[in-house]
Structures are given as structure tokens and as C-alpha cells.
Amino acid sequence: MIIDESKQDTKLPAIMNAAVRLFVESGVASTTIRDIAKAAKVAEGTLYRHYDSKEELARDILQKNLATFSEFMERKAREKSTLPGRLEGLARAFAEAYEENQDLARFILFSHAAEMERLPKSMRLPRHVVHDILKEAVAARELPAGADLDLLQALIIGSCSRLLLAKAYGEVKGDLRDKAPEVGRRLARLVEGK
Amino acid sequence: MIIDESKQDTKLPAIMNAAVRLFVESGVASTTIRDIAKAAKVAEGTLYRHYDSKEELARDILQKNLATFSEFMERKAREKSTLPGRLEGLARAFAEAYEENQDLARFILFSHAAEMERLPKSMRLPRHVVHDILKEAVAARELPAGADLDLLQALIIGSCSRLLLAKAYGEVKGDLRDKAPEVGRRLARLVEGK
Amino acid sequence: MIIDESKQDTKLPAIMNAAVRLFVESGVASTTIRDIAKAAKVAEGTLYRHYDSKEELARDILQKNLATFSEFMERKAREKSTLPGRLEGLARAFAEAYEENQDLARFILFSHAAEMERLPKSMRLPRHVVHDILKEAVAARELPAGADLDLLQALIIGSCSRLLLAKAYGEVKGDLRDKAPEVGRRLARLVEGK
Amino acid sequence: MIIDESKQDTKLPAIMNAAVRLFVESGVASTTIRDIAKAAKVAEGTLYRHYDSKEELARDILQKNLATFSEFMERKAREKSTLPGRLEGLARAFAEAYEENQDLARFILFSHAAEMERLPKSMRLPRHVVHDILKEAVAARELPAGADLDLLQALIIGSCSRLLLAKAYGEVKGDLRDKAPEVGRRLARLVEGK
DNA sequence: AATGAATGAGTGTTCATTCAT
DNA sequence: GATGAATGAACACTCATTCAT
Numbered sequence: 001m002i003i004d005e006s007k008q009d010t011k012l013p014a015i016m017n018a019a020v021r022l023f024v025e026s027g028v029a030s031t032t033i034r035d036i037a038k039a040a041k042v043a044e045g046t047l048y049r050h051y052d053s054k055e056e057l058a059r060d061i062l063q064k065n066l067a068t069f070s071e072f073m074e075r076k077a078r079e080k081s082t083l084p085g086r087l088e089g090l091a092r093a094f095a096e097a098y099e100e101n102q103d104l105a106r107f108i109l110f111s112h113a114a115e116m117e118r119l120p121k122s123m124r125l126p127r128h129v130v131h132d133i134l135k136e137a138v139a140a141r142e143l144p145a146g147a148d149l150d151l152l153q154a155l156i157i158g159s160c161s162r163l164l165l166a167k168a169y170g171e172v173k174g175d176l177r178d179k180a181p182e183v184g185r186r187l188a189r190l191v192e193g194k
Numbered sequence: 195m196i197i198d199e200s201k202q203d204t205k206l207p208a209i210m211n212a213a214v215r216l217f218v219e220s221g222v223a224s225t226t227i228r229d230i231a232k233a234a235k236v237a238e239g240t241l242y243r244h245y246d247s248k249e250e251l252a253r254d255i256l257q258k259n260l261a262t263f264s265e266f267m268e269r270k271a272r273e274k275s276t277l278p279g280r281l282e283g284l285a286r287a288f289a290e291a292y293e294e295n296q297d298l299a300r301f302i303l304f305s306h307a308a309e310m311e312r313l314p315k316s317m318r319l320p321r322h323v324v325h326d327i328l329k330e331a332v333a334a335r336e337l338p339a340g341a342d343l344d345l346l347q348a349l350i351i352g353s354c355s356r357l358l359l360a361k362a363y364g365e366v367k368g369d370l371r372d373k374a375p376e377v378g379r380r381l382a383r384l385v386e387g388k
Numbered sequence: 389m390i391i392d393e394s395k396q397d398t399k400l401p402a403i404m405n406a407a408v409r410l411f412v413e414s415g416v417a418s419t420t421i422r423d424i425a426k427a428a429k430v431a432e433g434t435l436y437r438h439y440d441s442k443e444e445l446a447r448d449i450l451q452k453n454l455a456t457f458s459e460f461m462e463r464k465a466r467e468k469s470t471l472p473g474r475l476e477g478l479a480r481a482f483a484e485a486y487e488e489n490q491d492l493a494r495f496i497l498f499s500h501a502a503e504m505e506r507l508p509k510s511m512r513l514p515r516h517v518v519h520d521i522l523k524e525a526v527a528a529r530e531l532p533a534g535a536d537l538d539l540l541q542a543l544i545i546g547s548c549s550r551l552l553l554a555k556a557y558g559e560v561k562g563d564l565r566d567k568a569p570e571v572g573r574r575l576a577r578l579v580e581g582k
Numbered sequence: 583m584i585i586d587e588s589k590q591d592t593k594l595p596a597i598m599n600a601a602v603r604l605f606v607e608s609g610v611a612s613t614t615i616r617d618i619a620k621a622a623k624v625a626e627g628t629l630y631r632h633y634d635s636k637e638e639l640a641r642d643i644l645q646k647n648l649a650t651f652s653e654f655m656e657r658k659a660r661e662k663s664t665l666p667g668r669l670e671g672l673a674r675a676f677a678e679a680y681e682e683n684q685d686l687a688r689f690i691l692f693s694h695a696a697e698m699e700r701l702p703k704s705m706r707l708p709r710h711v712v713h714d715i716l717k718e719a720v721a722a723r724e725l726p727a728g729a730d731l732d733l734l735q736a737l738i739i740g741s742c743s744r745l746l747l748a749k750a751y752g753e754v755k756g757d758l759r760d761k762a763p764e765v766g767r768r769l770a771r772l773v774e775g776k
Numbered sequence: 777a778a779t780g781a782a783t784g785a786g787t788g789t790t791c792a793t794t795c796a797t
Numbered sequence: 798g799a800t801g802a803a804t805g806a807a808c809a810c811t812c813a814t815t816c817a818t
Contacts, residue, residue, distance in 0.1 A: 011803080027306050029223035033788060043804040045790075054788070112221050112306075113363075127365065150366045151357065151373060155380065158356020159349040166348035169307075171321065179345060182388065186349065189383040194376065204777075227813060237779040239815080244777095248813070399782080415694050417611035421809060431783040436810070500609050500694075501751075515753065539761060542748035543741040543768065550740020551733065557695075559709065560732045567733060570776065574737065577771040582764065592798080615792060625800040627794080636792070 012050050014040040016061055024103045028058045028115060059118050066108045067123065069097055074129045083137040087156070087191070088184025090130065094160040095176035095183075098167060106168060109161045127153050134191070143191060152191050159187065206244050208234040210255055218297045222252045222309060253312050260302045260319065263291055268323045277331040277385070281350070282378025284324065288354040289370035292361060300362060303355040321347050328385070337385060346385050353381065400438050402428040404449055412491045416446045416503060447506050454496045454513065457485055462517045471525040475544070475579070476572025478518065482548040483564035483571075486555060494556060497549040515541050522579070531579060540579050547575065594632050596622040598643055606685045610640045610697060641700050648690045649705065651679055656711045665719040665773070669738070670766025672712065676742040677758035680749060688750060691743045712738050716773070725773060734773050741769065 018039035022031040033054055037044045051057040076096075077089040097105040109126075130153045137143045163183065166172045172179075212233035216225040227248055231238045245251040270290075271283040291299040303320075324347045331337045357377065360366045366373075406427035410419040421442055425432040439445040464484075465477040485493040497514075518541045525531045551571065554560045560567075600621035604613040615636055619626045633639040658678075659671040679687040691708075712735045719725045745765065748754045754761075 024307075026308055027221060027223055029221055030308070032786085034786095037805095044788090045805065046803055048789070049802065052789095110304075113218075114220050114224070127360075148366075148373075148376070150360065151376070154357045154360035154366060155353040155377070158352035158354070158359075159384075160352070161356070162352025163345065163348045165352075166321075166344065172342075172344045172348060179342075182342070182345070183349070185388070186384045189386070190353075190380045192383070194379070226811085228811095231780095238813090239780065240778055242814070246814095412695075414696055415609060415611055417609055418696070420807085422807095425784095432809090433784065433811075434782055437781065440810095442809070498692075501606075502608055502612070515748075536754075536761075536764075538748065538754045539745065539764070542745045542754060543765070546740035546742070546744020546747075547737040547772075548740070550743070551736045553740075554709075554732065554736035560730075560736060567730075570730070570733070571737070573776070574772045577774070578741075578768045580771070582767070614790085616790095619801095626792090627801065628799055630793070631798060634793095 010050075011040065011042045011046055015042060015047055015050065015057070019057055020061055020101075020107050021103045023058060023061075024106045027112070028054070055118075058115060061104075062108060062111055062115055063119055063123070065104055066119070066125065069093075069105075069108055070124050070126055070129055072097065073126055077129065077133050083133075083140075083142040083191070084184060084188040086133050086137075087187040088180055090133070090156065091160055091183035091187065092177065092180040094164055095180050098164045098176050102168060105164060109164065127157055130156050137191075144194060147191075147194070155190060156187055159183070159190075204244075205234065205236045205240055209236060209241055209244065209251070213251055214255055214295075214301050215297045217252060217255075218300045221306070222248070249312070252309060255298075256302060256305055256309060257313055257317070259298055260313070261317065263287075263299075263302055264318050264320055264323055266291065267320055271323065271327050277327075277334075277336040278378060278382040280327050280331075281381040281385070282374055284327070284350065285354055285377035285381065286371065286374040288358055289374050292358045292370050296362060299358060303358060321351055324350050331385075338388060341385075341388070349384060350381055353377070353384075398438075399428065399430045399434055403430060403435055403438065403445070407445055408449055408489075408495050409491045411446060411449075412494045415500070416442070443506075446503060449492075450496060450499055450503055451507055451511065453492055454507070455511065457481075457493075457496055458512050458514055458517055460485065461514055465517065465521050471521075471528075471530040471579070472572060472576040474521050474525075475575040476568055478521070478544065479548055479571035479575065480565060480568040482552055483568050486552045486564050490556060493552060497552060515545055518544050525579075532582060535579070535582070543578060544575055547571070547578075592632075593622065593624045593628055597624060597629055597632065597639070601639055602643055602683075602689050603685045605640060605643075606688045609694070610636070637700070640697060643686075644690060644693055644697055645701055645705070647686055648701070648707065651675075651687075651690055652706050652708055652711055654679065655708055659711065659715050665715075665722075665724040666766060666770040668715050668719075669769040669773070670762055672715070672738065673742055673765035673769065674759060674762040676746055677762050680746045680758050684750060687746060691746060709735050709739055719773075726776060729773075729776070737772060738769055741765070741772075 015036065019031070019036050022035050022039060025031075031054075033044050033047060036054075036057075037047060047054075047057065051060065073090060073093040076093040077086040079089055080086050094105075131149055134143065134147070134149045134152055138145060138147060138149070160183070163172065163179075164176065167176050209230060213225070213230045216229050216233060219225075225248075227238055227241060230248075230251075231241060241248075241251065245254065267284060267287040270287040271280040273283055274280050288299075325343055328337065328341070328343045328346055332339060332341060332343070354377070357366065357373075358370065361370050403424060407419070407424045410423050410427060413419075414423075419442075421432050421435060424442075424445075425435060435442075435445065439448065461478060461481040464481040465474040467477055468474050482493075519537055522531065522535070522537045522540055526533060526535060526537070548571070551560065551567075552564065555564055597618060601613070601618050604617050604621060607613075613636075615626055615629060618636075618639075619629060629636075629639065633642065655672060655675040658675040659668040661671055662668050676687075713731055716725065716729070716731045716734055720727060720729060720731070742765070745754065745761075746758065749758050
């Protein structure tokens with residue numbers, strides 16, 4: 001989840017890190033190339049060595065890190081084999097993503113619809129991961145056959161991502177990772193029954 | 195929750211409705227005055243009869259409608275006196291807001307941090323309403339004394355608002371109002387215990 | 389052939405006159421929007437009220453004035469009914485165009501190939517006018533049946549336009565209109581026979 | 583007239599050939615260093631081993647080849663001793679220059695005024711060659727004493743160079759060298775008398 | 777209150793040029 | 798001599814805002 005700034009002698013990681021921070025602070029549209037270049041301590045033209053436009057930069061950051069996060073979520077969830085354990089894994093994935101790189105976590109989870117729509121349709125998103133986990137729980141009879149998985153997925157993703165935002169705004173205190181067990185238990189109760 | 199377009203012969207409601215739609219589609223920063231004027235079928239200068247800037251327009255729409263929504267939520271929740279009934283009321287408030295004016299509901303619930311921060315600090319927001327409802331539930335011993343209300347508030351708001359987004363994206367089908375009872379039951383299980 | 393600067397209260401004629409002068413001095417590519425705006429005493433943005441781009445401005449000036457010049461040439465040539473008279477008419481058309489608006493005349497006659505190619509294929513150009521005049525002369529037995537009209541047209545256009553350039557560079561002195569009779573006579577001798 | 587690409591192992595001839603082609607296609611100002619480097623298959627920086635700037639490259643190509651062409655014209659013209667023969671020689675010089683290297687011929691004959699003005703004032707240009715030829719014809723009583731040689735020179739240069747352009751645009755067909763005798767005869771009639 | 781042409785600071789982007797390798 | 802990533806001034810163009818009507 002962390003953009004590697006040490007590699008080689010290219011300026012790209014510095015650009016990406018600076019861009020993510022500014023995109024989260026002010027939004028993609030309100031962040032200027034000048035802002036990014038200054039924050040990354042590179043010239044404005046340097047950005048165009050790596051991307052054809054500001055939008056491409058935003059899309060690339062979003063796409064790569066969203067893919068990484070989806071895989072991370074999936075791995076964390078699948079460390080356990082029962083639904084409650086998996087839900088705790090999901091909660092933990094959100095928590096760890098946030099504690100590792102707050103800006104990046106917020107960027108991928110709260111990117112504007114307009115940016116999301118430019119991603120490839122085939123991309124595996126967090127909601128797909130959650131949906132699959134739930135489907136397997138139905139197959140394992142951990143959830144009733146008629147459960148509205150789309151609704152449940154929305155509630156789970158909403159809970160986890162909003163918690164992250166609440167933490168960022170100071171509404172909740174403490175390390176999110178410490179809250180994962182409780183959040184997992186609560187999500188388990190949320191999904192059970194009808 | 196609906197912007198009144200009938201009143202007087204001012205062009206303001208047309209401007210606001212057009213603006214909300216465009217703000218949700220592309221974000222405030224990417225929506226131009228020209229876009230709004232064209233969609234509202236007024237001249238570009240007309241907007242400045244009512245607001246000093248595009249940002250003021252966005253803030254006014256957000257502030258007025260967020261206040262209206264918070265009150266609406268509170269009223270809906272307080273129609274019942276027990277926590278499960280109140281949580282269903284909250285879920286219903288989100289559902290009704292969405293079904294009445296989708297764009298407006300999305301705008302107030304997913305406005306970017308930068309826009310939120312320009313609101314008066316004293317404003318009563320949805321999370322305050324939820325927090326108060328939960329606090330009263332603790333007082334009524336419907337929730338344990340040590341419950342982390344800030345965490346619960348985030349989970350509830352996240353669930354309800356993400357459900358609305360899922361509906362807007364076509365991830366969930368059907369009228370959200372019909373799902374309010376189920377969502378209420380699930381939220382009731384979510385908040386209970388530890 | 390003269391761009392009208394008096395009409396209405398639009399800034400367009402001022403922009404066009406300034407643009408033509410600068411385009412001739414430095415070429416379209418080397419003339420900046422800022423240069424044009426400054427010379428026309430308007431703001432840079434004003435140009436975009438009338439055209440979508442600098443290239444569109446250049447194309448519009450070229451197209452409109454080339455069409456006007458072609459018609460002017462044709463009218464001047466057809467004032468007489470014999471070939472020598474018509475060739476003198478052509479020479480006079482070039483001379484008058486130059487003496488009326490030197491910049492404009494040079495712009496339309498020496499625009500770069502890249503600009504010419506963006507004009508509609510159907511446009512009636514000076515070479516078409518000359519070609520038609522020559523064809524009628526063949527029909528009237530003023531020229532031999534087998535004359536290579538494409539070659540003759542090139543020689544005539546080349547002579548007339550290069551004379552104009554020579555005048556602009558100070559290689560030839562005096563009013564070009566006074567030279568039209570001699571040029572006409574010489575062109576008449578040029579085209580006769582084989 | 584041909585840029586030598588075989589010599590040594592320097593990349594210069596490849597650069598010059600690529601540059602001429604691009605300069606003719608799009609103009610000097612619209613041709614980028616990157617375009618040239620890519621077309622010549624060298625790195626962008628390589629150009630600066632040979633020239634201090636793009637303009638210097640353009641000027642050098644223009645100057646060297648214009649000098650070569652002027653000498654070539656002169657030699658071709660002076661192969662004959664009478665005016666008609668010399669005019670045919672001029673026509674042939676243009677034709678051969680074109681058929682040998684179309685891009686280069688167009689570049690030197692239709693370079694923009696701005697580029698021409700950067701050449702040394704003392705340079706012997708095609709128009710000087712033509713003027714001298716005509717002056718000698720006056721001395722030899724092949725032309726009347728009062729003939730306006732500046733005007734005649736412009737007509738001759740204009741005819742010959744426009745013919746070349748007409749060929750490049752497909753307006754005239756066939757090998758230009760085959761047309762030199764006819765063009766020579768016509769120019770001879772053009773210059774005679776008053 | 778409403779208009780829309782004009783404004784000009786600010787934006788994304790280009791590109792000639794430099795320089796460490 | 799050759800390379801190509803990096804530079805940053807300059808460019809075409811945008812757009813919030815003004816103001817005469």
C-alpha cells in the first residue's frame with residue numbers, strides 16, 4: 001500500500017506521493033500541476049515524462065492502489081475460514097491501510113464518481129471482494145440463502161470506509177487496528193439473519 | 195429536501211437545481227459557471243445576482259439542505275421511542291431523501307472534505323443526530339454504558355449513506371424505502387453489545 | 389479585400405487586422421495569442437469569443453479573403469473579353485489587392501501549405517480562375533488546342549504573386565497598378581504559341 | 583543539392599534530411615526538436631552537438647543549399663550564350679533541383695520571409711543570378727535598354743518556382759525537366775519587348 | 777433582476793535547451 | 798560524439814468575474 005520512494009533515480013514516486021496528498025486535501029480538479037511539482041520538488045515538465053495529463057496521473061494512482069488494496073483485503077479476509085473471522089479481516093484491512101498511508105487510503109476510498117468511472121470495467125473492487133466473501137458464506141450456510149448480498153456489501157463497505165473517515169476527522173480516537181475485533185463482531189451481527 | 199422552482203419569477207431555483215446535478219456529476223471544482231448557466235437556461239452573469247461566487251453557491255446549497263436533512267432525520271428517528279424503531283427511522287430518512295432528490299442527497303452526503311470544512315462549526319450534522327440518539331439509548335439502558343458511540347455513529351452513517359450510493363450506481367435494486375425495515379433491524383443488531 | 393473595422397461594437401475586425409499583420413510578419417505558428425491580443429488592444433480571452441483556436445482564426449482569415457480575392461480576380465478579368473485584356477485584368481487584380489492591403493495580400497498568396505490544406509476542397513482558388521480564363525481562350529481559338537493550361541496557370545500565378553512579393557521587399561519600385569498593362573502584355577506573350 | 587548521408591559516422595546528414603522534410607511539411611516553427619530527433623533516429627540532445635538552436639539548423643540548411651542552388655542556376659544558365667538558351671537553362675535548373683530533392687527545393691524556394699531575413703545580406707540569391715543574366719542581355723542588345731529588369735526578374739523567378747510548387751501539389755504532371763524547353767521559350771517571349 | 781461580451785489571472789501542457797552519464 | 802531525463806519559461810486556452818446595457 002505504500003508508494004516506494006527509494007527505488008532507482010526516477011522522480012515518479014515523489015510525484016505520486018505528493019499528488020495523493022494534494023488530491024485528498026483539495027480534490028483532483030483543484031490541485032494544480034504547479035502544486036504537485038512544488039510539493040514533489042520537481043519541475044512541472046517532469047510530470048509529463050511519466051504521464052500524458054494530470055487526469056492520467058490521478059487515474060493511475062487510483063487504479064494501481066485500488067487493485068493493491070482489493071488484493072490486500074482479500075488476503076486479510078481469507079486468513080480465516082469462518083464468516084466472523086473474515087469480516088474482522090476486512091475491518092483490519094481497512095484499518096491497516098489507513099494507519100499505513102492515510103492519504104492514499106482516503107484517496108482510493110473516496111474518489112469522486114467521475115474518477116471511478118474512468119477505471120476499467122473489469123477491475124476487481126473492494127465491493128467485489130466483500131460480495132464474494134458473502135457468497136461463500138451463503139454456500140457454507142453461514143448466511144441464509146435469500147440474503148440480499150448487494151445490500152449487505154454496501155453496509156459493510158460503508159461502515160468500514162466511513163470509520164476510516166471518522167478517524168481522519170478526529171471523530172474517533174485511537175488506532176483503528178485495535179478496533180478491528182469489535183468492528184468485526186458488529187459486522188458479523190449485522191449480516192446474520194434477515 | 196426539494197428545491198422549490200415555482201416561487202416568484204427569480205431564476206434562483208433553476209440555478210440551484212442545475213448546479214446540484216452538475217456538482218454531483220463532475221464535482222464542484224470541475225463544474226463551470228457556464229455549465230450551470232447553460233443547464234439552468236440563464237445568462238452567466240445572472241448567478242452573481244444571487245451569490246458572490248460559485249463556492250458560495252455550493253456552500254449555500256450544502257448548508258441549507260444539510261440542515262434540512264439533519265432535521266428531517268431527527269424527526270423521522272424520534273417518531274419512535276425505542277432504539278430499534280429509531281434506527282429504522284434513520285434508515286428511512288436516508289431512503290426518502292434519496293428517492294425524493296437523488297442528486298441532492300448524494301451532494302450533501304458525499305461532498306468533499308474541502309467543502310464540508312467551510313460550513314459553520316456549530317452546524318448540526320447527521321452524525322450529531324445519530325450520536326444524540328445513541329446517547330439517549332445509553333441513558334435508557336438500551337446500550338451498555340461503555341459503548342463507543344463515536345465508532346457506532348460512523349458505522350451507522352457509513353452504512354446508510356453507502357447504501358444510497360450503491361443504489362445510485364445500480365448495485366442494489368428496488369425502492370430504498372422498502373429496505374428501511376431490514377436495514378433498521380440490522381443496524382439494531384450492529385449497535386447492541388460490544 | 390479590406391477587413392472592416394468600423395462595423396458594430398465587436399472587437400473582431402481589430403483582431404483580424406492585427407492577426408493578419410503578425411501572421412505575415414512572423415508566420416502563424418510563431419505569432420502568439422498574446423501578440424495578437426496586444427496588437428488588437430483586446431484581452432487574450434476575447435479572441436476565444438470569436439474562434440475556438442488560433443488555427444481557426446488563421447483559417448477563417450485565409451478562407452474568407454481568398455474567396456473574396458478569387459471573386460475579385462474573376463470580375464477584373466472578365467471586364468474584358470479578349471485574352472490579353474483578361475490577363476491585364478488579372479495582373480491588375482493582384483496589384484490592387486496589394487496596394488489596398490499589403491499584409492492581407494501576402495497572407496493569402498503565401499500561406500504555408502499546411503494552412504492551405506485545411507481549406508475546403510471545393511474552394512474556388514485563384515488558380516481555378518486563371519485556368520477557366522485560359523480554357524475559354526482555347527475555346528475562342530485565342531490559344532492553341534493542345535496548350536498545357538496547368539503549366540500556363542502556374543506560370544501566370546507565379547509571376548503575379550512573385551511580383552507582389554518583390555514589391556513588398558522593395559525589389560521593385562512604384563505603384564504596382566501602373567505596371568499592370570506591361571505585365572498584361574508580357575503574360576499575353578508568355579501564353580501564346582507553344 | 584543532395585545532403586550527403588554517407589560521410590563519416592556523424593549523425594548530421596540524417597538530422598538535416600529529416601529536418602528539411604519536416605520543415606517543408608509543417609514549417610520551421612511548428613517542427614519540434616523531438617520530431618526531428620525521432621525522424622532522424624537520434625537523441626534529442628544530439629542536435630546540439632552540431633547547432634546551438636533549431637533556428638541555426640534551419641538557417642544553415644537554407645543558406646548552404648540556397649548558395650549551392652544559386653551557383654547551380656548560374657552554371658546552367660551560362661552553358662548557353664544567348665538569352666533564350668540561358669532562360670531555358672534557368673528553367674532546367676529549377677526542374678533538376680526539384681527532381682533531385684523535392685523537399686529541399688521547396689524549402690529553399692518557399693522559406694518564410696522571417697527565415698530569409700536572417701541570411702547574410704551579401705548572399706548571392708537566385709534573383710541576383712537572374713538579374714545579372716538579364717543585364718548582360720541588355721548589354722548584348724537582346725533586351726531593350728529601358729527594360730525593367732527588377733520586374734522581369736520577379737516574373738521569371740515567380741514562374742519557375744511556382745511551377746515547382748504546382749508540380750509538388752500535383753497540379754502539373756510529368757517530369758519538370760521535360761518541360762524546361764517550353765518554359766524557356768515562353769520566358770523568352772515574356773522578357774522581350776516592353 | 778437579467779444579460780452576455782469582455783476581461784486577465786491562472787491552468788494544463790509543450791518544447792527548446794541543459795547536463796550527468 | 799551521443800544520450801535522454803530533467804528543466805522551466807512560454808504557450809494556447811479556460812473560466813470566474815465584471816459591467817454597460
